[in-house]
Amino acid sequence: xxxxxxxxxxxxxxxxxxxxxxxxxxxxxxxxxxxxxxxxxxxxxxxxxxxxxxxxxxxxxxxxxxxxxxxxxxxxxxxxxxxxxxxxxxxxxxxxxxxxxxxxxxxxxxxxxxxxxxxxxxxxxxxxxxxxxxxxxxxxxxxxxxxxxxxxxxxxxxxxxxxxxxxxxxxxxxxxxxxxxxxxxxxxxxxxxxxxxxxxxxxxxxxxxxxxxxxxxxxxxxxxxxxxxxxxxxxxxxxxxxxxxxxxxxxxxxxxxxxxxxxxxxxxxxxxxxxxxxxxxxxxxxxxxxxxxxxxxxxxxxxxxxxxxxxxxxxxxxxxxxx
Amino acid sequence: xxxxxxxxxxxxxxxxxxxxxxxxxxxxxxxxxxxxxxxxxxxxxxxxxxxxxxxxxxxxxxxxxxxxxxxxxxxxxxxxxxxxxxxxxxxxxxxxxxxxxxxxxxxxxxxxxxxxxxxxxxxxxxxxxxxxxxxxxxxxxxxxxxxxxxxxxxxxxxxxxxxxxxxxxxxxxxxxxxxxxxxxxxxxxxxxxxxxxxxxxxxxxxxxxxxxxxxxxxxxxxxxxxxxxxxxxxxxxxxxxxxxxxxxxxxxxxxxxxxxxxxxxxxxxxxxxxxxxxxxxxxxxxxxxxxxxxxxxxxxxxxxxxxxxxxxxxxxxxxxxxxxxxxxxxxxxxxxxxxxxxxxxxxxxxxxxxxxxxx
Numbered sequence: 001x002x003x004x005x006x007x008x009x010x011x012x013x014x015x016x017x018x019x020x021x022x023x024x025x026x027x028x029x030x031x032x033x034x035x036x037x038x039x040x041x042x043x044x045x046x047x048x049x050x051x052x053x054x055x056x057x058x059x060x061x062x063x064x065x066x067x068x069x070x071x072x073x074x075x076x077x078x079x080x081x082x083x084x085x086x087x088x089x090x091x092x093x094x095x096x097x098x099x100x101x102x103x104x105x106x107x108x109x110x111x112x113x114x115x116x117x118x119x120x121x122x123x124x125x126x127x128x129x130x131x132x133x134x135x136x137x138x139x140x141x142x143x144x145x146x147x148x149x150x151x152x153x154x155x156x157x158x159x160x161x162x163x164x165x166x167x168x169x170x171x172x173x174x175x176x177x178x179x180x181x182x183x184x185x186x187x188x189x190x191x192x193x194x195x196x197x198x199x200x201x202x203x204x205x206x207x208x209x210x211x212x213x214x215x216x217x218x219x220x221x222x223x224x225x226x227x228x229x230x231x232x233x234x235x236x237x238x239x240x241x242x243x244x245x246x247x248x249x250x251x252x253x254x255x256x257x258x259x260x261x262x263x264x265x266x267x268x269x270x271x272x273x274x275x276x277x278x279x280x281x282x283x284x285x286x287x288x289x290x291x292x293x294x295x296x297x298x299x300x301x302x303x304x305x306x307x308x309x310x311x312x313x314x315x316x317x318x319x320x321x322x323x
Numbered sequence: 324x325x326x327x328x329x330x331x332x333x334x335x336x337x338x339x340x341x342x343x344x345x346x347x348x349x350x351x352x353x354x355x356x357x358x359x360x361x362x363x364x365x366x367x368x369x370x371x372x373x374x375x376x377x378x379x380x381x382x383x384x385x386x387x388x389x390x391x392x393x394x395x396x397x398x399x400x401x402x403x404x405x406x407x408x409x410x411x412x413x414x415x416x417x418x419x420x421x422x423x424x425x426x427x428x429x430x431x432x433x434x435x436x437x438x439x440x441x442x443x444x445x446x447x448x449x450x451x452x453x454x455x456x457x458x459x460x461x462x463x464x465x466x467x468x469x470x471x472x473x474x475x476x477x478x479x480x481x482x483x484x485x486x487x488x489x490x491x492x493x494x495x496x497x498x499x500x501x502x503x504x505x506x507x508x509x510x511x512x513x514x515x516x517x518x519x520x521x522x523x524x525x526x527x528x529x530x531x532x533x534x535x536x537x538x539x540x541x542x543x544x545x546x547x548x549x550x551x552x553x554x555x556x557x558x559x560x561x562x563x564x565x566x567x568x569x570x571x572x573x574x575x576x577x578x579x580x581x582x583x584x585x586x587x588x589x590x591x592x593x594x595x596x597x598x599x600x601x602x603x604x605x606x607x608x609x610x611x612x613x614x615x616x617x618x619x620x621x622x623x624x625x626x627x628x629x630x631x632x633x634x635x636x637x638x639x640x641x642x643x644x645x646x647x648x649x650x651x652x653x654x655x656x657x658x659x660x661x662x663x664x665x666x667x668x669x670x671x672x673x674x675x676x677x678x679x680x681x682x
Contacts, residue, residue: 253425253451281428284451285444323445 001181007036009150009182010115010171011043013157014077016186018048021075024161025051028062028079028116037081038117038176059089063114067096070112075161083118083170084130097166098141113160115169117176119210119260120308124173126296129304131209131261133170137237137270143167143191144237148212150180152235155189162188172210172260194241196248200230203254203318206245206271208234211258211290211309218314229318237267245271246279253284256317260309263291288317325374327358327396329389336363338390341383351377352398359383359395376400422449429454476559486621489539491658494616494628497670500678501632501648507680513577515632516552516606520576522676523627524548524568527602530669534601536622537660551600551620552580554587561587562620564600608632614651624660627673628653652677 004012018024025048032054035042044052055062059080066076080086086093093114101110120129136142143165147153153171160167197212198219207215212233219229230248234240249255255275257268268289275287293307329339342360346352358372376398383395420437422430426449430437435457442449486492501515508518527534527548535544548569551562563583568576586592603620606629617628635649652673656666 280424282425284423284425285448 001183003179004150004182005177005179006147006150006153006171007038007040007176008043009154009180010040010157012182013154013161015044015047017158017161018051021161023073024075024077025053025069026077026079027053027055029055029057029081031079036079038173040079040117040171040176059085060092061089063089063092063097066112066114067092067100067110070097070110070166071100071108075111075113077113077115077161080114080116082128083116083132084127086114086132086135093136093142093168094139098136098139101165102141109164110166111164113157113167113169115157115171117173118170119172119174120297120304121173123299123301123304124297125299129297131170131172131259131292133168133208133237134261134265134267134270136168137267141166142238144170145191145235146170146208146237147235148172148175148209148233150178150182152189152195152233154182155187156191156235158186159188159191163191170209174210189235191236192239192241193235194244195233195235196230196244197233198229198231200228200252202228202252203256203321204230204232204245204248204252205256205258205314205318206232206234206268207258207314208237209260211260211314214309214311215258215314217311218318221311221315222318227318227322240271242274242278246275249275249279250282253282254318254321255283255287256290256314256321257287258290258309258314258317260292262294263289263309264294266291285321285323288321290314290317324379325376325398325400326394327373327398329383329391329393329395330361330368330370331391332361332363332366332368336391338388339363340388341385341395342367343385344381344383346372346378348378348381351375372398374398374400420449421447423451426451426454429458433458473558479560482621483618486619490619490621490624492616492619492655493658493663493666494653494655495663495666495670496614496651496653497674498635499650499652499674500637501650504677504680505632505648511573513573514580515608516604516629517573517577517580518680519604519606519627519629519677520550520552520565520568520580521573522673522680523602523604524550525676526669526673528569529672530665532661532665533625533656533669535624535660536601537624537657538622539659542624542660545601547601549599549601551597551603551623552584553603553605554584556588556590558590561592561597562600562603563587563592563596564598566599602626604629608650614653616653617655619655619657625654625656625666625669628655 014026030037031041032052035045062078066078069076097110100108118131133144133146136144145156145160145167147156160169197216205215215231219231222229230252232245232248257271259266259268268291272287272289290309290313292309295307298304298307339361342362344359345357352358352372354375355371357369359370361368361370378396379399380397383389389395421442429451435454440449440453443453444450504518508515531544534548535542547567549564549566550568551564554561554563565576565579583596602623603626605617605626607615608629608631613630615628615630617626619626630651632648632650634646637645637647637649654666654670
């Protein structure tokens, strides 16, 4: 199978859907001329000039206009430039976008996609390194997709572009350039179906985004020590594949949840809590979480590394849970 | 220990003067009984004992003044002593066992006594691996269907185990040529089992010791022969009894066997129809078994088993070989009362009757 990059997979998904559906248009900061600050739209440069365009730096206006466009039947795809900046226009999202379908009793469809980069990368420091997906998991009303491979990126984005609900997509900055197999023929990935990246019998590791790759590395290292890790990539956080996670925990009896966002009240706590509520009698040890240390991201590279979780933290947690 | 304190008789009273004690150390006192006399500025009062018990110590001396509330005597309350000597252990909850939820569930399911399990997890927590030695029967044994024994199966079970554990069972086996016998029963139109009952009955008349009951003490040898016939039914093995076989013709035996066997299969046998056998025959001739060792039906002393009759080679005295209907008969007997030589003689006689039937 041919291999393409994560950002090429994103571009393909948007382009294919734009060709299929004339109501789709996409805008944001520095995407049309620059191709996105991390190259997400590089493959879209020069395409559909009237449907792919740049906006001034005003998050409130960007998200608010998307809300309006969606309400009159368009399908806007909005780039949020940095996940951190979602907070600057948060009221359009949490007060309006996440509520309209509910408050109109489902009369108003709200097909819009918010997408953009998140995560830690090369000393981007406290205001440009955050992963804030948990916020949107907490406030009901929006679906969350967080792909970790080019294949998932394309399949999930295409599903998002055909959804009647608002969807937010987080793309880790360090993933845009990774390559992976993507079939040429069309496919869609349904929401709420986790991907078992690796089967194992001793411990289940649930992760998303960059931490999927860190967890797989941890699993490979631990295999040499005879520890068999089952690695589950949730792929979508709302809805998340509870069934598959619980089935796996019933098999391995141990669970580690790994995410890049802060450990404190990160979504790993939600997963851990649901699992203990529904599979308590199958747990042989407390569920452990791996996450960022509870501080704003430091600029200093050694400190950034210190604060950010990686495969070593996953190994540590797995060993502790199997103690 | 109860502390007797200087009482307060009025709002203004601050001290009291002990006039006299009515009791001395070591004496018993009842609640309400006068204990001492106290005077304050204005009045003199008798102080009653606030509790029942024994006066252990008197600290307040007669003729001296004490502050209100000061301890002036100690009384050991009734029952206090016993309590002290044998403190009733406070009802404690069972000591908390540190165990993972999974291990707790497994232990409950497998009925494992957790006090015998040592935890190897953090802080001594019992985890699944600590229970593995207790699951020695392997996890494949975990899925079971519990089948409660039916009344009949219970009786079978009890009788067989009694027989197995008390009788000293030995089995002698002999190969027999059934060719003529089968010809004969076919001619007379009776079943093989009926024919066997007939010849066994004749043998028992000759070897009386086999037609008996043994209670571990006395051997009761019976004049008449009552043969129990093991019948396989849907509900299990039943041994209906044909009474006084020795006085019946082969045809009568055949009729009676048919009747009780069908009664056994339809489960309508009366209690007296399964009682008082003196010898038992179990015929597996129609099943896939050549030789088996039957278990004695107590209190009898012997049982005869018939194996499958099939084509086999018989070598005659003149060294000629013939294909004949061959089968094995097994005689299990209680060696406490019957010796091997007797059993061999019994089998020889029986074989002779089978091979040269005069029925």
